[in-house]
Amino acid sequence: MRSTATDRPPDDRSALSWFLAGQRAFVSLPALILMAAFTGFGGLAQASGMSLPQTVFLVAFVWALPSMIVVVGAVQAGTPLLATMLAVALSAARLMPMTMALMPVLRADKTPKWVLYALSHFVAVTAWVFGMSKLPDLPRAARVPYFAGFSLTLTGVNMIVAAASWWAATSLPPIAAAALVLLTPLYFILSLWRAAARAPTDRLALIFGMAAMPGLHALSPQFDLLLTGLVGGGLAILAGRVLPKPAAPESPAAPAADITADLGLDGADRAGRDGEGGR
Amino acid sequence: MSELSFRAIDAWWWPWVFLAIAGWFANDVWRLLGVAFSGRLTEESRLFTIVKAVATALVAGVIAKLILWPSGDLAEASLALRLGAVAIGFAAFRLGGESVAIGVISGEAVFLGGRLLGW
Structure with a gap:
């Protein structure tokens, strides 16, 4: 499929016009949902004691909501630097394979390495999905400017969104501010569940991680996130192995049952889904 | 240190x-x-699967923390309302063809309604 793009007659549109086309592509539903999530982040950061410049700094220089939320949580909890760094690094490890997958699609023969390093900063779920689905249809020379136009706009707009939401959170009625903070966990459960449509192991990891958190927090409040990642992820890998086609989910460890049921991620629900998938 | x-x-x-x-x-x-x-590294490799599962579980832990021990005004809402709003949001998401927008709006509507009733 991809070869059709390169087989086309050379396109004489300038890099600038491709950049502007990428900017226009910003107007889309995924970008709108992401803006809602950054509205939530601004409120969360404000509630957790981050200043406005610190909040905008995280948006611009981290640009990965899970990592940003880990940082904000660590700031609020007074987590040591090293533990915070490890938790962020672990939550961000997924960015490496994502970047590796995007680069062959993004680069042209003559693209300088530093341009790729710079653009890799924008690899996060929304821009990555956009790049992987849109770029293969464009001529090679158009891809870097098109992707740059899209991702710079996406990041710039969300810096403003987070700042406005941080500022608004200080003057919102408490009920609205609370609803703003709730946006983040809600958005994350749903988008992670969706992103894992073809990876049952990741759905198990999502369920096991939420279930294991309370117990592991009681065990070690400082390293609860790292432990949750290792225990929840490990269990998900094992379960994914033991049950190649998980028709009936095994009863998880005791705390798991309660929380997942409370969050609506109960076994019956999953079994139903797997049944559908099997058809 | x-x-x-x-x-x-x-x-x-x-x-x-x-x-x-x-x-x-x-x-x-x-x-x-x-x-x-x-x-x-390819997306099909074993290492990629492991890394992704650990990362997902870690983020899941962050989400659980945000719901169980929230910061700011969200802490004023009862635990039952927080869990209920997320559960109903998830159910609406599943019923609505896995639309994130439907799930988020439903969950937020339940939460706002519950708060206005003082839950």
Whole structure:
């Protein structure tokens, strides 16, 4: 499929016009949902004691909501630097394979390495999905400017969104501010569940991680996130192995049952889904 | 040394150093490595599956924390309402063809309704 793009007659549109086309592509539903999530982040950061410049700094220089939320949580909890760094690094490890997958699609023969390093900063779920689905249809020379136009706009707009939401959170009625903070966990459960449509192991990891958190927090409040990642992820890998086609989910460890049921991620629900998938 | 938290050093520059190391560096190092190694690790590899599962569980832990021990005004809402709003949001998401927008709006509507009733 991809070869059709390169087989086309050379396109004489300038890099600038491709950049502007990428900017226009910003107007889309995924970008709108992401803006809602950054509205939530601004409120969360404000509630957790981050200043406005610190909040905008995280948006611009981290640009990965899970990592940003880990940082904000660590700031609020007074987590040591090293533990915070490890938790962020672990939550961000997924960015490496994502970047590796995007680069062959993004680069042209003559693209300088530093341009790729710079653009890799924008690899996060929304821009990555956009790049992987849109770029293969464009001529090679158009891809870097098109992707740059899209991702710079996406990041710039969300810096403003987070700042406005941080500022608004200080003057919102408490009920609205609370609803703003709730946006983040809600958005994350749903988008992670969706992103894992073809990876049952990741759905198990999502369920096991939420279930294991309370117990592991009681065990070690400082390293609860790292432990949750290792225990929840490990269990998900094992379960994914033991049950190649998980028709009936095994009863998880005791705390798991309660929380997942409370969050609506109960076994019956999953079994139903797997049944559908099997058809 | 190991207790160097965000507010450990009373100087204007310390929070920024903290955010730069624990935020920017710890995060972006993976993207830079991704460019450096692009073309080697594939999405089908075993290591990729393991890394992704651990990362997903870690983020799931963050989500659970945000719901169970929330910050700011969200802490005023009862635990039952927080869990209920998320559960109903998830159910609406599933019923609505896995639309994130439907799920988020439903969950938020339940939460706002519950709060107005004083739950």
